[in-house]
Amino acid sequence: MNEGVGVAYRPEFESYLTELSSWVDAFEIISENYLNDIESEELDILLKLKPLLAHSVSLSIGSTTLPKDKKLDKFNKLIKKCNLDSISDHLSFSEIEDIQINNFINLPFTEEMLDIVCQNIQYVQNKTEKKFLFENIVYFLSWPQNDYSEIEFISKLVKKADCGILLDISNLYINSENNKYCPYNFIDHLPKDFVGYYHVSGFDKEGDILVDSHDKNVDPEVWKLVEYSLRKTSGNVLIIERDNNSTNKEELHSEISIAKDIWNKTKNYKVMSKL
Numbered sequence: 001m002n003e004g005v006g007v008a009y010r011p012e013f014e015s016y017l018t019e020l021s022s023w024v025d026a027f028e029i030i031s032e033n034y035l036n037d038i039e040s041e042e043l044d045i046l047l048k049l050k051p052l053l054a055h056s057v058s059l060s061i062g063s064t065t066l067p068k069d070k071k072l073d074k075f076n077k078l079i080k081k082c083n084l085d086s087i088s089d090h091l092s093f094s095e096i097e098d099i100q101i102n103n104f105i106n107l108p109f110t111e112e113m114l115d116i117v118c119q120n121i122q123y124v125q126n127k128t129e130k131k132f133l134f135e136n137i138v139y140f141l142s143w144p145q146n147d148y149s150e151i152e153f154i155s156k157l158v159k160k161a162d163c164g165i166l167l168d169i170s171n172l173y174i175n176s177e178n179n180k181y182c183p184y185n186f187i188d189h190l191p192k193d194f195v196g197y198y199h200v201s202g203f204d205k206e207g208d209i210l211v212d213s214h215d216k217n218v219d220p221e222v223w224k225l226v227e228y229s230l231r232k233t234s235g236n237v238l239i240i241e242r243d244n245n246s247t248n249k250e251e252l253h254s255e256i257s258i259a260k261d262i263w264n265k266t267k268n269y270k271v272m273s274k275l
């Protein structure tokens with residue numbers, strides 16, 4: 001996998017795609033946009049421009065049924081075409097008995113759920129022969145039957161399933177603010193060598209609650225947490241997520257510049273700390 005800063009590709013970037021490509025090291029695509037259209041012209045264009053990472057929204061690794069072979073066959077075609085090192089999806093369930101819920105429901109952090117998610121991830125990894133990375137999601141309720149905290153559950157899961165983490169640093173910040181805990185402490189306890197890559201995005205405020213709207217510039221407090229996370233963990237690409245037709249070229253360029261400055265600063269730190 002390449003190293004550096006990238007953006008999650010959205011169709012609204014198409015009008016300045018070549019210019020955007022010159023600012024970044026990679027694009028992240030949404031797998032499901034191409035699973036039924038592997039010959040997509042858009043995918044071919046993106047592939048010619050930059051290395052791709054693929055993020056998914058439909059594997060539902062918290063469901064009690066295994067991901068479908070038919071879907072995984074399509075993933076394998078995408079992996080081959082895009083030369084992917086890994087695939088990723090959310091630490092959630094989003095499907096019940098073939099009905100897709102258009103939302104990511106956070107999981108109960110129980111021993112039973114640990115076994116279910118582990119089994120699903122191992123099944124995906126066996127079928128695709130690629131590392132699976134799960135993304136920490138924003139949650140607005142905690143299940144009363146939890147056996148573990150989120151960080152305990154994540155730490156156990158990566159080791160048990162031998163998978164990786166897509167660390168969404170903004171989601172971590174939002175959860176820490178909404179649930180009153182220290183995000184830096186969370187990073188300190190994360191299995192640092194299991195982080196594959198990172199997401200960062202802007203958030204919105206609804207009353208006292210932060211929500212992952214992806215439609216604003218990244219908050220300065222989140223950039224501070226990005227810098228800390230990059231110093232402490234192993235991920236090799238930082239992807240900026242910007243959705244909802246909310247950006248213009250100049251704003252996105254500015255966000256990429258901030259991300260690159262932090263990336264270069266922490267990269268030098270990592271090299272020096274190994275000397």
Ligand SMILES: [Fe+2]
Nearest residue numbers: 135168199241
């Ligand atoms: Fe994300």
